Amino acid sequence: MTRLTATITANFGRRMHIAFADGTAGDARIKGRGLKPVCADRVSVVPIDNDEWLIVEIHERRNALTRPNLRGAVEVLASNVDVVIVVAAPEPKPDWYIVDRYLCAAENMGAEAIVAWHKSDLPGGDEADAMLRVYRELGYGVARTSIDDPQSIAALERTVGSRVALLVGQSGVGKSSLINGMSPPSSQRTSGISRKTGEGRHTTVNAVLLPLACGGAVIDSPGVRDFAPAFAQAVDVAHGYREIATRARECRFANCLHLREPGCAVKGAVDTGVIDARRYASYRRSMNLFDDSRRSY
C-alpha cells in the first residue's frame, strides 16, 4: 500500500489537516486511540479513499512544547519547532512571567527564542524597553512589530526564513494578526485554513501551521489566558533560565537550586544586580510549581 510522509498542519481533535512536501493538502483521520498527532508532526499516511488519508505512524519528534489546556490537562501543543516567538503587547497588559516561562520552555526544547513586542503603535513601549533590554542582553532576539508597519513584520518573517516558528503568548496580543501580515507562498494550494482573522477579535482555537513564501512556516496557537508551559522537573527550570544555568557552576553545591542554599552564586549575582531581580523572581515562581518532594534531582 502507498505509504507517504506528510506534516500535520491543523488538529481538530481526531480530524487532521495534512500537507505533503509538494504543497498539496489533505484531510486525515487517525488509526487507533493511542496516536495523538500534533501540529508540525511528521506522519506516515495511507490513502483511505480519494479525499481522505489515514495516519498510521508519528515520526520521532525533535522537540515539543507541552502546556496545560483549559481543562487543566497537560497536552502537546506543537512539535519540531526551530524558533519560538514569544509575543507580548501593551494590550492585554503584559505578563512578563508568562514570557519567561515560554523562554524557559524554548531553552529546554533546544529552540531559538525571540521576544516580539507587538502593537508597537500603541503607548506602553517605554515601560517594556527595560524588559526588552534584559532579554537582549541575555542573547534573545527582540523584535518590535505592528500591523501598521508591514516592514517590521517582513523583518520578523525574514528571521524565520526557511525554519518553523511557533508563536505563543497571551490571548489577544496579536499572534494571528502578525501571521496574517506575513506572506503565504505564491503557489499556495488550498489548505482549508483561512489566513484571515476577520474583523475585530477572533480567538484562535487550534494550533495551525501556515507555510510562508520564504520557505519556512509559522504555527499559530491559541493564547490560553494565564496558561504557560508546564515543566517536567525542577532541573528543567534551572536549565531554562540561561543566566541562572550559567552561574550555577559556581555554586557551592552541585545540586544547588538557588533558593535557600548557602554559597549560592546565583543569589550572589542577584544581590549585585548581575542577574535581573525580576527574572530571578520568575525563576522562583516557576520553581514553586513543584512541591518539595519533586524538587530534588
Ligand SMILES: Nc1nc2c(ncn2[C@@H]2O[C@H](COP(=O)(O)OP(=O)(O)OP(=O)(O)O)[C@@H](O)[C@H]2O)c(=O)[nH]1
Ligand atoms: N493597535 C494594534 N492592534 C493590533 C495589532 N495587531 C493586532 N491587533 C488587535 O489585537 C486584537 C487581537 O489580535 P489577535 O491577532 O486575534 O490576537 P491573538 O494573539 O491571535 O489572540 P488569541 O488567538 O486569542 O490567542 C485584534 O483586535 C487586533 O485587531 C497591532 O499591531 N496594533
Ligand SMILES: [Mg+2]
Ligand atoms: Mg489568534
Ligand SMILES: [Zn+2]
Ligand atoms: Zn545556587
